[in-house]
Amino acid sequence: GDTNLPRVLLLPSSGMGHLVPFVRLASALSERCISVSLLAVRPTISAAESLLLSSLPSSLLLDFPIKPLDPSLFPPSSDPFFLQMEALRRSADLLPSFISTCSPPVSSLIIDISIASSFLPVAAAAKIPCFVLFTSSASMLALCSVFAFLSTPTAGADVNIAGGVLKIPTSSLPPPLRDPNHLFTTQFVENGRALAQANGILVNTFSALEPEVLVALNSGAVLPGLPPVIAIGPLPPVKKQPSLPSPALRWLDEQQEKSVMYVSFGSRTAMSKEQIRALGAGLENSGCRFFWVVKSAKVDREEVMEIEELLGEEYAKRVEERGLVVKEWVEQEVVLSHRAVAGFMSHCGWNSVTEAAAAGVRILAWPRMGDQRVNAAVVARSGLGIWPEKWAWEAEERVVAAEEIAVKVREMMRDERLAETAAQVQAEATAAVQEGGSLDQSCGYLLKKL
Ligand code: BUP
Numbered sequence: 001g002d003t004n005l006p007r008v009l010l011l012p013s014s015g016m017g018h019l020v021p022f023v024r025l026a027s028a029l030s031e032r033c034i035s036v037s038l039l040a041v042r043p044t045i046s047a048a049e050s051l052l053l054s055s056l057p058s059s060l061l062l063d064f065p066i067k068p069l070d071p072s073l074f075p076p077s078s079d080p081f082f083l084q085m086e087a088l089r090r091s092a093d094l095l096p097s098f099i100s101t102c103s104p105p106v107s108s109l110i111i112d113i114s115i116a117s118s119f120l121p122v123a124a125a126a127k128i129p130c131f132v133l134f135t136s137s138a139s140m141l142a143l144c145s146v147f148a149f150l151s152t153p154t155a156g157a158d159v160n161i162a163g164g165v166l167k168i169p170t171s172s173l174p175p176p177l178r179d180p181n182h183l184f185t186t187q188f189v190e191n192g193r194a195l196a197q198a199n200g201i202l203v204n205t206f207s208a209l210e211p212e213v214l215v216a217l218n219s220g221a222v223l224p225g226l227p228p229v230i231a232i233g234p235l236p237p238v239k240k241q242p243s244l245p246s247p248a249l250r251w252l253d254e255q256q257e258k259s260v261m262y263v264s265f266g267s268r269t270a271m272s273k274e275q276i277r278a279l280g281a282g283l284e285n286s287g288c289r290f291f292w293v294v295k296s297a298k299v300d301r302e303e304v305m306e307i308e309e310l311l312g313e314e315y316a317k318r319v320e321e322r323g324l325v326v327k328e329w330v331e332q333e334v335v336l337s338h339r340a341v342a343g344f345m346s347h348c349g350w351n352s353v354t355e356a357a358a359a360g361v362r363i364l365a366w367p368r369m370g371d372q373r374v375n376a377a378v379v380a381r382s383g384l385g386i387w388p389e390k391w392a393w394e395a396e397e398r399v400v401a402a403e404e405i406a407v408k409v410r411e412m413m414r415d416e417r418l419a420e421t422a423a424q425v426q427a428e429a430t431a432a433v434q435e436g437g438s439l440d441q442s443c444g445y446l447l448k449k450l
Contacts, residue, residue, distance in 0.1 A: 006107040006450040009099070010133075011039045011064065011119065013112040014084035016048050016267040018135050020351050021204050023052065024235035025110070025133060026060060032443045034450060037102075039064040041088055045080050046300045048267055048329055055240075064098065066091040074183065080299055081268060082183050085114045089187070092118040096126050108450045110202065113144070117190035120197040129449065132198045136350040137378050138210045138217060138229065140371045141203055142166055145223045147177070148192035162216035172373035175395050184370075196225050199449065204233040204354055206438055208428035209382045232442045234354035234429050237333040248291065249334065251324045255289060258342035261413055262335050262361070263292040265347040269368045270298045273310060274399050280311045282405025283323060288413045290323045291341070293330055303327065336361050343413050344385075348375040357384055358433075360426030362419060364412040368394040383421030386412055 008029065012022035026036045040061050044050045053061065069087040092115070099106050108129040111119045116132050123130035134141045142161050150159070156178070159168045176184035195201065207214060216222045217229040245253065252260065263283065265271065271279070276294060283290045296310060297303040307316060307325055316325055332352070335341060336359040345364045346352045353375055356363050363385025365376035373393075379385040388408050392398040412418065432438045 005033060005035055006447070007035045007037075007102075007104050008450050009037050009039060009062075009102070009106050009109050011109065011111045011115065012133075013088055013114045014041070014045050014049070015081045016046065016052070017349050017351055018112055018114065019049050019052060021133065021135050021235055022112070023056065023238060024204075025202070025232065027238045028232070028235060028439065028443060029446070032440075032447065034443075034447060035104075036060070037062045041066055041084070045084050046267065048300055051329075062102075064088075064091075065094055067094070078183065082187075085187065086183060089115050089118040092122045095119065095122050099126065099128065108199075113191055114187060115191075116198065117187075117194035120194050124197060129199045130197075131200045131202055131446075131450075132195065133202045133204075135204065136371045137353070137375050138203050138205045138213045138231070139166055139168075139378050140350070140374050141201065141229065142213055142217060142222045143168055143173075143374060144188060144192045145195055145217075145226055146192075148189045149223070162213075162221040165212045165216045165221065168374060168377075172377065174370045174374075175393060176370075196227065198227045200228045200230055200446075201226070202230050202232050202442075202446075204235050204350065205231050206233045206357075206429060206432040207231060208425055208432075209233075209353075209357060209384070210378055230442045230445065231432075231438055233439070234358045234433065235439075236358070236433055237355075246330070248324060248326055248330055249338070252291065252335065252338045252340045255340035257339050258419075260289045260291055260338075260340045261343035261345060261364070261409060262332075262341050263290055263345040264330075264332065264352070265295060265366070265368060266349040266352060267300070268298050269347050269349075269372075269394065270295050271368075271394075272397070272399070273305075276310050277312075278399050278402045279405060280315060280325075281402035282400075282409065284315075284319050285402060285406040286409035286413075287406075288322070288343075288409050290409075291335065292323065292325045294325055294327055300329070333359075342419070343409075345409070346385075348372045348379060350375055353379060353384070354429075356422075357382075357425050358429045360423045360429075362386075362412060362415070362422035364388075364408055366391050366400075382425055383418070384425045385422070386415070386418065 012018045026038050029036050066087050110131045113134045176182040296305045333355050344356050344361045347368045348365050363379050365379050365387035367373040367376040376387040380387040391400050
């Protein structure tokens with residue numbers, strides 16, 4: 001090939017929330033004549049990641065070796081996705097020899113935020129430009145940039161960013177941040193400190209979702225000395241061969257236009273059996289149509305409970321006319337852009353938020369852990385959805401009652417003004433990914449820098 005064209009290695013970390021935006025970025029860059037390889041760490045934690053990797057052309061993938069982690073160093077209850085990230089973080093010293101075997105030679109790297117602090121110094125020593133893909137919102141990026149520099153970097157007080165452009169109350173901070181020794185906290189703080197070493201930070205967002213925060217990040221108001229923050233969202237889904245519609249999609253085909261609420265809490269947020277039951281009753285009592293992906297285990301390979309066991313033998317039959325409950329993976333971007341779908345009860349994982357924005361589907365936010373309350377605040381502020389702030393975190397073990405859920409579901413599904421503001425967000429999302437839009441401009445900028 002043309003040796004003047006950049007050859008970029010992309011290095012995601014574990015979990016679908018990280019792999020999905022990397023796969024989309026790989027596709028967006030290849031469409032713009034940037035040659036990319038996606039590094040894969042196998043075996044993956046979830047079956048969903050393994051399936052996604054195997055659907056990609058093998059010419060796109062390179063296996064990156066990692067050193068096994070001694071599990072006895074971590075509490076037995078540790079999140080397997082975080083342990084995999086930590087193993088990858090501790091394998092950064094394998095990068096230089098890996099790169100030296102690559103042909104054509106590597107011109108630059110794009111790495112996941114969760115491994116930034118260990119890989120940025122290695123890339124710098126090897127004199128290879130290195131960009132970070134931040135896989136959550138720009139608001140979360142703002143928090144990550146300042147958190148490490150707070151006088152007490154624990155979640156003990158509200159965080160006020162850029163003179164009040166963004167205020168994050170203690171109750172919205174990721175709960176592990178209360179514990180300075182938590183693996184999440186040490187990674188978060190180290191990655192935040194390391195950001196200044198990146199050549200640029202890519203974020204899967206667009207101006208209409210978080211206008212003030214994006215401006216503040218790039219003006220130095222969040223933190224002086226941050227590298228350029230480049231909005232590349234909403235990254236479009238990778239085009240797939242049309243396949244036969246699954247039974248779930250066939251059910252959707254039978255529903256009226258904009259009548260259904262899709263319910264999903266992402267790939268790694270499990271709910272207690274009690275909360276699943278209350279949610280089931282809430283959906284049933286709401287009188288609204290719904291399509292619900294139930295999840296009772298963090299890692300999909302460990303999902304053993306049957307729907308009947310979770311919701312009772314009669315549930316599926318009782319709601320048959322109005323609701324469909326499934327356990328298996330669905331193609332969420334296809335569901336969200338289905339003509340029958342109007343609303344989304346979502347945990348506000350950032351990919352889900354950007355997919356809803358692109359589809360003009362309004363959100364009823366129910367954040368459960370991690371960055372999700374910060375993202376839910378973006379949803380509410382942008383007009384894409386509503387967020388009942390009192391609804392419980394996963395760690396609170398408080399069960400939100402069926403009646404409360406039913407009321408909010410009805411409110412969201414009947415809210416015509418919300419439908420309009422969500423449609424406006426969609427129009428801006430569409431403009432961002434059109435020819436000459438912000439995604440194109442950001443890729444043009446990257447083509448020069450990579
Ligand atoms: Br579940 C599920 N189908 O059935 P988020 C998820 N997805 O396509 P998370 C499906 O996985 P983090 C399903 O469209 C999105 O692209 C979904 O990412 C897709 O949340 C992705 O929304 C999930 O960011 O990741 O999984 O909680 O913890 O990193 O936020």
